[in-house]
Structure formats: C-alpha cells, structure tokens
Amino acid sequence: xxxxxxxxxxxxxxxxxxxxxxxxxxxxxxxxxxxxxxxxxxxxxxxxxxxxxxxxxxxxxxxxxxxxxxxxxxxxxxxxxxxxxxxxxxxxxxxxxxxxxxxxxxxxxxxxxxxxxxxxxxxxxxxxxxxxxxxxxxxxxxxxxxxxxxxxxxxxxxxx
Amino acid sequence: xxxxxxxxxxxxxxxxxxxxxxxxxxxxxxxxxxxxxxxxxxxxxxxxxxxxxxxxxxxxxxxxxxxxxxxxxxxxxxxxxxxxxxxxxxxxxxxxxxxxxxxxxxxxxxxxxxxxxxxxxxxxxxxxxxxxxxxxxxxxxxxxxxxxxxxxxxxxxxxxxxxxxxxxxxxxxxxxxxxxxxxxxxxxxxxxxxxxxxxxxxxxxxxxxxxxxxxxxxxxxxxxxxxxxxxxxxxxxxxxxxxxxxxxxxxxxxxxxxxxxxxxxxxxxxxxxxxxxxxxxxxxxxxxxxxxxxxxxxxxxxxxxxxxxxxxxxxxxxxxxxxxxxxxxxxxxxxxxxxxxxxxxxxxxxxxxxxxxxxxxxxxxxxxxxxxxxxxxxxxxxxxxxxxxxxxxxxxxxxxxxxxxxxxxxxxxxxxxxxxxxxxxxxxxxxxxxxxxxxxxxxxxxxxxxxxxxxxxxxxxxxxxxxxxxxxxxxxxxxxxxxxxxxxxxxxxxxxxxxxxxxxxxxxxxxxxxxxxxxxxxxxxxxxxxxxxxxxxxxxxxxxxxxxxxxxxxxxxxxxxxxxxxxxxxxxxx
Numbered sequence: 044x045x046x047x048x049x050x051x052x053x054x055x056x057x058x059x060x061x062x063x064x065x066x067x068x069x070x071x072x073x074x075x076x077x078x079x080x081x082x083x084x085x086x087x088x089x090x091x092x093x094x095x096x097x098x099x100x101x102x103x104x105x106x107x108x109x110x111x112x113x114x115x116x117x118x119x120x121x122x123x124x125x126x127x128x129x130x131x132x133x134x135x136x137x138x139x140x141x142x143x144x145x146x147x148x149x150x151x152x153x154x155x156x157x158x159x160x161x162x163x164x165x166x167x168x169x170x171x172x173x174x175x176x177x178x179x180x181x182x183x184x185x186x187x188x189x190x191x192x193x194x195x196x197x198x199x200x201x202x203x
Numbered sequence: 204x205x206x207x208x209x210x211x212x213x214x215x216x217x218x219x220x221x222x223x224x225x226x227x228x229x230x231x232x233x234x235x236x237x238x239x240x241x242x243x244x245x246x247x248x249x250x251x252x253x254x255x256x257x258x259x260x261x262x263x264x265x266x267x268x269x270x271x272x273x274x275x276x277x278x279x280x281x282x283x284x285x286x287x288x289x290x291x292x293x294x295x296x297x298x299x300x301x302x303x304x305x306x307x308x309x310x311x312x313x314x315x316x317x318x319x320x321x322x323x324x325x326x327x328x329x330x331x332x333x334x335x336x337x338x339x340x341x342x343x344x345x346x347x348x349x350x351x352x353x354x355x356x357x358x359x360x361x362x363x364x365x366x367x368x369x370x371x372x373x374x375x376x377x378x379x380x381x382x383x384x385x386x387x388x389x390x391x392x393x394x395x396x397x398x399x400x401x402x403x404x405x406x407x408x409x410x411x412x413x414x415x416x417x418x419x420x421x422x423x424x425x426x427x428x429x430x431x432x433x434x435x436x437x438x439x440x441x442x443x444x445x446x447x448x449x450x451x452x453x454x455x456x457x458x459x460x461x462x463x464x465x466x467x468x469x470x471x472x473x474x475x476x477x478x479x480x481x482x483x484x485x486x487x488x489x490x491x492x493x494x495x496x497x498x499x500x501x502x503x504x505x506x507x508x509x510x511x512x513x514x515x516x517x518x519x520x521x522x523x524x525x526x527x528x529x530x531x532x533x534x535x536x537x538x539x540x541x542x543x544x545x546x547x548x549x550x551x552x553x554x555x556x557x558x559x560x561x562x563x564x565x566x567x568x569x570x571x572x573x574x575x576x577x578x579x580x581x582x583x584x585x586x587x588x589x590x591x592x593x594x595x596x597x598x599x600x601x602x603x604x605x606x607x608x609x610x611x612x613x614x615x616x617x618x619x620x621x622x623x624x625x626x627x628x629x630x631x632x633x634x635x636x637x638x639x640x641x642x643x644x645x646x647x648x649x650x651x652x653x654x655x656x657x658x659x660x661x662x663x664x665x666x667x668x669x670x671x672x673x674x675x676x677x678x679x680x681x682x683x684x685x686x687x688x689x690x691x692x693x694x695x696x697x698x699x700x701x702x703x704x705x706x707x708x709x710x711x712x713x714x715x716x717x718x719x720x721x722x723x724x725x726x727x728x729x730x731x732x733x734x735x736x737x738x739x740x741x742x743x744x745x746x747x748x749x750x751x752x753x754x755x756x757x758x759x760x761x762x763x764x765x766x767x768x769x770x771x772x773x774x775x776x777x
Contacts, residue, residue: 083382096365098389101381105370112382 045084052077053085057092064093067103071110079115086112116152116159118197121176125165128173136173137162139187143194157201205270210277222263222274223251231276234285234314236402237351238264240716241701242360248351249288250314254278286318294325295374296403297346303404310402311349332377337385339564340393340409340557340708343367348378348405354397361701363676364507366391378405390510392675394503394699395557395581395708408557408709411578412588418549418577419462425537425548427465428458429529430604432473433555433619433704434582436725440711440718441586442596447721449729452601454553454585457594459602466604469552470611470729472529473618473627476500477738478748479522479760480624481631484694488663493518495670495685495692498624499762500524502562503699507675512682518695521761525618526552526559527568529608530575531759536751549577553585555619555707558699567762581709610743613730620726621673621703622649622656625696630737632662641736652702652723655681657692668692674701 056073060066070089075081081104090100104110120140124133137160141147144158152159168174171183175190182193205216209229219225221244226233236248246265253263256273260280275281293315300306335343352369355378359365366389370379380389398406418424435451444450451468458466484496499505499520509516523531530550537548552559556579562568563576580588589596603609614627629644630636648658649669654677658669670692672678678697684690700706705722706714714722735741752759 087381096359096368096390097381098365098368098370098379099359102368102370106372 053088062093064095080111083112116157118177119159121161121163123166123174124162127169131172133173135187136185136190139190207268207272209274216268222266222268225268242356245352252284254281286320289315289318289320290323292349293323295327295329304407305404335386337387339561342407342409344405345377347403350376353400354406357396357400361674361676363679364390392503392506393558393561399708399712408581410584412584415551415578423546425464425546427533427550428463429467429469429552431469431554432616434553436722437582437710446718447725453599455604456599456602457589460594468604468609468611469525470615471608472525473615474612474738474741474744475528476522476525477614477627477631480520481628483520495695496520498696501698503558504697523762528760531570534575551578552576553580555582555704555710557708567764583711612735612738612741613733614738616729617726619704620723621698622671625649625671631739636737670695673698673703675699
C-alpha cells in the first residue's frame with residue numbers, strides 16, 4: 044500500500060490539469076516524471092478520479108512503452124539499439140553495462156535502486172552512434188572503455 | 204432517390220449509416236467479427252472489406268454511403284484478402300477445434316470454412332497464456348482471442364462495467380482485466396454479455412453440465428429442476444423450432460427423460476417475488492423511506508449497484524430473486540421427506556443467465572448457512588445436455604410440470620422481459636383486475652425495448668413514479684440523474700441485459716433483431732395464454748402463504764442481510 048503522500052501528490056497533479064478524461068495521459072506523465080515510474084495504485088486512483096474504468100486506464104498505460112509500473116533506479120540509462128547504433132556495436136556497450144552493474148537480460152534495475160538499464164529503438168541521434176543517455180544527458184560515440192569511465196564517475200559521485 | 208450499386212444491383216440509401224448495412228439490405232451476408240449494430244464501429248477485423256470501381260479497398264462497416272458509389276463484395280482480390288486475414292487470425296489461434304466448447308458454433312471456424320482456408324502456412328509463435336477460471340460465471344481463455352474487441356465494447360458501452368480491455372500493443376496485445384487481475388477480482392458482474400458476443404470461445408460460460416449428470420446418476424439425490432421464464436422461448440432455437448415459440452412442455456419432457464426427479468416452473472416463484480416485492484414497496488411508500496425501491500431479481504444489477512453505487516445498496520429490495528425464493532422453499536419443503544427417505548435434495552435451476560451462477564454463492568442467498576440452489580444450468584447448457592442424450596427435441600410431444608409448484612400467473616411469466624416485473628407488481632397493487640385495467644397497465648409505457656422507460660401511475664391517492672431500465676450502462680445514467688437530483692422515482696426496475704432475461708448471457712445465439720422481437724412476443728404470448736393474470740390471484744400462491752410459508756416468509760423469501768446491511772434497507776424482520 045502506498046503512503047498517503049503519493050495520493051496527495053496525485054491530487055495536486057490532477058488539480059493542475061482537471062478531471063476531464065482527456066487529461067489521463069498528461070496526468071500520468073507528470074506522475075511518472077515525479078516518481079520516475081507510475082505506481083500502479085496511482086494509475087487506479089487517477090482513473091477513479093477521472094471516471095475512467097481501471098481496465099481502460101491500464102490499456103492506455105500499457106500501450107505506451109514509456110510508462111513503467113516498476114520503480115526505476117536513480118540513474119536511468121537508455122542505450123540506443125536502433126539500426127545505426129546497432130551496426131556501430133551497441134551490443135558491446137550493453138554488455139559492458141551488464142558487467143558494470145551486474146544486471147542481465149530481463150533484470151532492468153539494480154538491487155540498490157541505483158541503476159536502471161533500458162534499451163530503446165532510437166534516440167534520434169544516429170550521427171552520434173553508438174549513443175546512450177543517463178537521466179536525459181546524452182553521451183555520444185560510446186566505447187566499452189568510455190562506459191567504464193562513466194560508471195567510475197557515477198559510482199564515485201555516489202560514494203561521496 | 205439516392206442509391207449505390209452493389210454487385211450490379213441498385214440499392215436505395217434510406218438513412219443507413221454505413222455501406223455494410225446497405226450490403227446486408229441487398230441480401231448479401233458479408234462476414235464480420237467486430238461489427239455489431241448496437242456497439243460503436245471499430246473496423247478492426249477487416250472481414251467486411253469491399254472494392255469500389257476505382258479499385259480502392261476499404262472496410263464497409265466504417266464507410267459512409269455516398270450516392271452513386273459502385274461496390275463489389277466478392278472480387279478475386281477481396282476473396283484473397285479475406286482468406287489471408289483468416290489465415291493470419293488462425294496462425295496465432297489455439298486450433299484444437301475438436302475439443303473446444305464452441306466447436307460447431309464458432310464464427311471463426313465457420314468463416315474459415317466459408318472462405319476456404321484449408322491450410323495455415325504460419326507457425327503459432329504466441330506464448331500460451333493461462334485460462335482464467337476464477338469467475339463463477341465466465342471463463343476467459345486468452346489463447347482463443349482474435350482481438351475483435353466485441354467483449355471490450357459490450358462490457359464498456361452496453362453494460363458500463365468495463366472489467367476488461369485491451370492491454371499492451373502490437374503482437375503482444377491481449378484482452379484482460381487491469382494489471383492482469385483475475386475476473387473475480389474485478390467489477391465483473393457476471394452478466395455474460397461478453398461471452399454472448401464473442402465469436403470464438405475466448406470468453407465462454409462456466410459449465411456445470413458434468414456435475415449435474417453425476418447428480419442425476421446418484422440415486423440418493425433427489426434432483427429438482429426449476430425452469431426460468433425466458434428459457435422456454437429460446438431452448439428450441441437449436442432444434443429447428445420457430446423462434447420465440449414456447450417449448451416449456453417439451454423441455455419438461457426432455458428433463459424427465461434425462462432423469463430429473465421433479466420439474467417445477469420458476470414462473471411460480473416469480474409470483475412469490477411479486478407478492479413480497481409489492482408488499483415491500485407498499486410499506487416503503489407508506490413510510491416514505493428507502494425510495495426509490497430497486498428491484499433485486501437481476502443478480503448482475505445487484506452486483507453492479509453494490510460495486511459502483513454502494514450508496515444506493517439500501518434501496519435494493521430485500522427480496523430474493525425468484526430463483527432464490529424457489530430453492531429456499533424447495534429445500535425446506537423436502538427437508539422432512541429427505542430425512543425419512545435418507546435422500547438429499549439438490550436444486551438445479553435452468554436459467555437464461557450466467558450471473559445466476561454467482562448469485563447462488565452469495566451468503567445473503569443462503570438459509571441458515573445452507574446454499575439453496577446447488578447448480579445453475581444456462582439455456583445453452585441444457586441444449587447441450589439434450590444433444591448429448593440425443594433427445595429428438597422437435598419430435599417429443601411435451602408434458603406438464605409437477606405440482607404443487609408449477610401453477611403460475613401471467614405476472615410471473617413476463618419476468619423474462621424488461622418491464623415485466625414492474626407490470627406484474629402493478630397488476631398486484633391494482634385493486635381492479637378487470638380486462639380494461641390490465642390493458643391500461645400494459646400501455647402505461649412499461650413495455651418495449653427502450654433503454655430507459657418512465658411511467659407515472661395513480662396508486663393509493665398519489666402519483667407513483669416508475670422507471671424501467673435495461674442495460675447496465677443505462678442504469679448508471681439513471682442513478683447519476685437520481686444522485687444529481689435531476690430525477691426522482693418511487694420504483695425502479697433494472698435488468699442488466701438489454702431487453703431483459705430473454706437476451707441473457709446464457710441464451711443461445713446468435714440472435715438477430717428478428718429473434719429478439721420473437722422472444723419478446725413469445726413471453727407475452729405465455730402471459731396471454733394464462734387464465735390468471737395477477738400473482739395474488741394464483742391459488743397455489745395463496746395456499747402456500749396460508750399453510751407452508753406461515754412464519755417463514757422472511758427467512759425463506761428475503762435476503763438474509765447482515766445487521767448493518769439490514770439497517771440500511773430498513774429491513775425489519777430478520
């Protein structure tokens with residue numbers, strides 16, 4: 044069960060938009076922006092406030108790849124595996140991240156909730172391939188070495 | 204007059220909203236999975252594609268007719284399109300047709316045959332998903348779903364429940380409750396309308412046929428059947444009997460051949476319901492409390508009200524449904540005899556309804572902790588049993604049901620259609636019962652298939668405001684209006700299914716507009732043929748009240764509500 048503060052936050056966000064059904068997507072986007080994921084209980088809660096049945100709200104939220112019902116780590120790393128990045132060896136980048144974080148296929152977030160790894164189909168920066176983003180900061184022309192350096196930096200920042 | 208040309212035939216446009224309606228008017232049965240005239244247009248199944256004179260191919264269900272259009276419904280291109288589409292649907296479909304519940308009645312199967320798909324070139328790469336058996340009424344088998352969305356739209360648009368919807372996208376799309384929950388954990392009311400529109404058996408009824416056969420075989424069990432009003436006018440559908448014809452006698456004979464020990468008519472207990480509900484209504488009218496009174500004979504509606512409008516739960520009548528009343532009376536009636544003969548009585552009710560399977564499991568329908576109705580068989584299940592046994596239903600003569608519980612008034616008979624319960628209650632409450640008075644009641648506006656009907660009658664020196672609703676989405680609309688104080692009523696009848704029980708989730712399909720009309724007429728015909736019109740004039744009911752029921756009325760005929768619920772409804776005798 045979520046703490047009351049989550050529902051208060053949802054109420055505040057609904058307050059900014061209104062309770063018309065068409066505001067479902069902007070509202071759950073804002074919730075996801077705030078918590079870095081969409082808590083399922085809040086989706087049900089928003090649906091109820093907007094008079095949308097739960098199954099329909101779930102339908103909307105699952106249609107878009109962007110919404111996640113699982114809590115994400117502090118650093119969300121998106122590795123592009125689109126055509127351009129793929130041919131410029133994004134697979135090696137992903138494997139290096141697996142090595143750095145102990146993640147594996149099917150496991151997206153580390154136990155300490157520090158890192159979440161997502162592969163995406165295109166980040167729209169094919170000229171910078173292979174590319175990844177950390178919390179929306181772009182890291183161009185990656186190599187396994189540069190990935191190692193990046194993680195040293197992130198882990199170092201955490202240790203302080 | 205404007206017209207369009209369909210395969211060389213000129214067809215006038217007379218207000219049709221889409222090309223498909225015109226094609227059907229031209230006498231061509233164009234196949235569809237996702238088109239239902241009562242639902243919104245979805246255009247997903249692509250079965251209704253046609254070609255125009257410019258070689259453009261489009262779905263006729265979602266195309267407006269324009270004067271001068273020239274349409275071809277069966278060109279070589281269209282044929283191969285349709286065939287490929289079926290082949291692709293079959294590719295990701297569980298194709299164990301021979302062991303499927305819908306074998307022989309499946310629209311996908313018959314269409315595959317019709318368009319001539321004899322081979323599927325693609326392997327089924329779809330991951331097998333578990334079957335949801337959690338509901339007492341409905342089974343959801345995602346492996347048989349073709350994503351036509353009929354169930355989703357019916358549940359949302361017609362019933363206003365919205366328990367299921369599409370989730371995910373692309374090849375991962377599935378029809379499911381939110382968050383992959385089980386149906387039993389949702390607001391599903393068990394009405395079965397999703398299964399009624401499902402072209403395959405992705406949604407089907409929970410069957411109790413095997414357990415009932417087992418009980419019949421057991422000589423220590425007295426198996427009693429009660430047959431609901433709407434079963435008799437639909438059971439003949441699969442046996443070449445005229446649509447809407449009353450086959451009650453044949454059904455009684457068939458049940459005897461199967462080995463049921465006693466067969467009674469639920470119309471009888473519908474009379475009991477009229478008596479109790481009328482008394483309750485008169486009481487509430489006098490006290491002015493808990494008005495409007497909501498009828499409680501439809502379990503889909505009761506559950507909907509409790510789920511979505513709990514603040515109105517106290518307005519629901521405390522009466523059990525005719526099924527509930529009857530089973531409680533039967534169990535009590537045979538108690539002594541059971542003890543003497545060392546037998547056990549089992550009540551099997553034969554119903555047009557899937558939600559009834561859920562109703563019997565509700566503790567407020569128990570008597571002293573005992574489940575009164577043991578099993579519910581829907582009309583489709585009883586048809587299956589008749590076929591299993593090979594009874595030639597169209598050839599048997601028919602018999603009459605057993606006494607003392609089969610004599611019924613016309614008031615009990617009309618419970619099967621929307622407005623019927625109200626009409627029966629009005630007959631009961633009316634002091635005069637002459638022909639003209641009864642005619643007047645019939646024409647107050649309670650009859651007909653509109654979603655919400657309203658009427659005002661004079662009773663006991665005041666105007667009584669009545670609303671008759673069918674389809675749960677309509678009920679939601681009405682409750683919203685009552686809540687907003689835009690409307691006020693004294694008596695509200697709600698039937699979850701459109702047109703009432705005659706189109707219940709357990710009735711055989713497919714049933715088009717003509718069948719629906721015939722079924723409605725069939726029910727009123729049963730009433731016309733009855734000598735007794737008003738429930739209180741039924742001598743069997745009078746006798747029951749004077750003797751057997753004395754002092755037990757509330758225990759057997761009303762829901763045994765918990766203290767708090769009882770206080771909410773103003774129920775006095777517990």
